[in-house]
Amino acid sequence: MKAALNVENRESQPESRSMQLTSPRPVKPLTGSNQQNIAIKNNYLQSIYQRLSFLIVLIPFLGFLVALGLLWQSEITSLEIGLLISMFALTAFGLEVGFHRHFSHRAFQTTTAIRIILAILGSMAVGGGVLYWVAHHRRHHQYSDRVGDIHSPHLHGDRIGGRLLGLWHAHVGWILKGEISNSMLFAKDLLRDPVIVKVNRLQPVWVILGLAIPAVLEGILTVTWMGVFRGFLWGGLVRVFLVHQLIWSTNSIGHVYGSRPFDSKDRSTNNIWLAIPTWGMSWHNNHHAFPNSAIAGLEWWQIDPGAWVIRALEIVGLVWDVKVPTAGMKEAKKLRR
Ligand SMILES: [Zn+2]
Ligand SMILES: [Zn+2]
16 A cells, blocks of 8 residues: 655654645754753763774774685685675665664554564664664754754865765764764654564674674584684674665765755765665665655666565565655655756
8 A cells, every 4th residue: 555755754753644745844953952852961871882882883894804804815605705695685674674764764564573573684784773773863864964963974064174074974973972862752653662672672682693693604504613703704794894884875975975856955865876785775865855755766767675675565465554755746846957
């Protein structure tokens, strides 16, 4: 079943399902208590998140360097390429179709079992639990490229130094600051869902599982401890490093370089070359123009693997209420130059 899209960015107000074509909700200026509310103000908690974030960024990067070094000694095997690609595809899918389109934007509805699978796969990408991710992301949409946006590349000045700093901040710098967006404000609907809260609480288990699966698989198939290590390296750390870089590229490159067909009230862009590895996340200007759309590639030529899977699941009845913008909605938001 198709559902016309609510073009307003109202993720923090789940009960709203307007089908009218209205202009985006005005952004609340960040002052006083509002500024306090969008992030958790707890220095102790923030320092823990900061240290944890540092490790989450550093360890996969070191793993990637070790893997590159090992390539001088021995070739990557076809099994390892298979583990790398399949673990990459599954976890990036969990992020884009699960954390992003389903949990952050409620772009489609699905069964509890599929919600759990999507939440677990997304958690295996080691980008934080579903509540943490959704809160940051909805905040990003609410304040996109304005003060309050947690990872805009455009808030550090227009000089070359400021632009480079902005790119760094949007890509990874914001994570290293350990800021925690307020789930009570941005993800209240998910906090009310006991199943998702439970999956979120088990986040460390999913991270370990995501690293252990390729290690165990290669260990069993090669019957060596070296196989366990190499599976952990290629299907685990290298895979996490690559998922991180590609998903973070949407925050950095996806708000700086690329085309802007729609008036999205921010500086988001479309980039075709990132469309396949990000499951369609890189149609980011389309996405900011129609944040609740389950389909990110809005033209026939815009490759959107995430949408293909959503459509396939819709055909077999496992997904419903798939939101897409009408032709009129798209026309109304087209940028005319
Ligand atoms: Zn964005
Ligand atoms: Zn989004």
